[in-house]
């Protein structure tokens with residue numbers, strides 16, 4: 001009997017990534033240790049499965065105090081309300097549609113569903129690392145918000161970094177990913193153009209390393225592109241980038257983007273890029 005916890009711990013050590021949810025093992029270890037927290041009931045000692053154990057060393061929560069806003073591109077219900085989605089909004093350099101439906105793979109996996117899934121995964125990773133995370137939409141069944149509002153959410157949160165997650169719908173022969181950063185437009189975004197550039201390069205590098213996906217074969221230079229026509233960037237007063245994570249119309253990229261295990265890899269890579277920037 002007494003040997004069991006040690007064996008459990010050894011197994012956890014070997015498969016560390018699979019042991020985040022070992023509430024039972026963690027609680028048992030906590031109870032066996034000398035009581036550092038006086039007069040806690042057992043119920044109080046067991047944290048919710050989604051939360052890390054109480055007294056984590058600071059190093060395991062490197063993003064404590066950082067605010068990240070994640071913008072999952074588009075929304076699953078956008079196609080239902082063309083009037084709302086097509087309404088023109090001012091993005092400083094031009095007037096554009098409030099939002100769009102986004103693209104999809106040839107067999108119908110939508111960009112909106114993809115960005116929502118990746119954003120949820122990314123949220124969990126960043127929260128586990130201590131960050132405060134806000135999303136620009138609550139689910140994948142609604143409409144919008146407009147690109148102006150997506151930028152405003154990051155500004156209002158005073159985000160240390162903001163990222164808009166997308167996948168592209170280019171010609172079938174094109175593949176790879178690219179990061180989009182803001183340009184100076186003689187507007188409020190100008191003061192975060194430099195920081196956004198650093199954020200974009202950090203995410204580009206981490207994404208390449210973590211996913212192995214190629215730099216875009218059709219846009220940008222070494223997967224870096226700069227634009228002044230995107231409301232989500234033009235209206236941002238916090239460091240912000242877009243990432244086009246792959247081309248959903250390319251068979252090779254699409255197969256990866258459809259794979260949940262690969263989407264987890266994407267989320268980890270994005271988290272690593274954000275962390276690299278935020279800790280620099």
Ligand SMILES: [Zn+2]
Nearest residue numbers: 073102166167
């Ligand atoms: Zn998109």
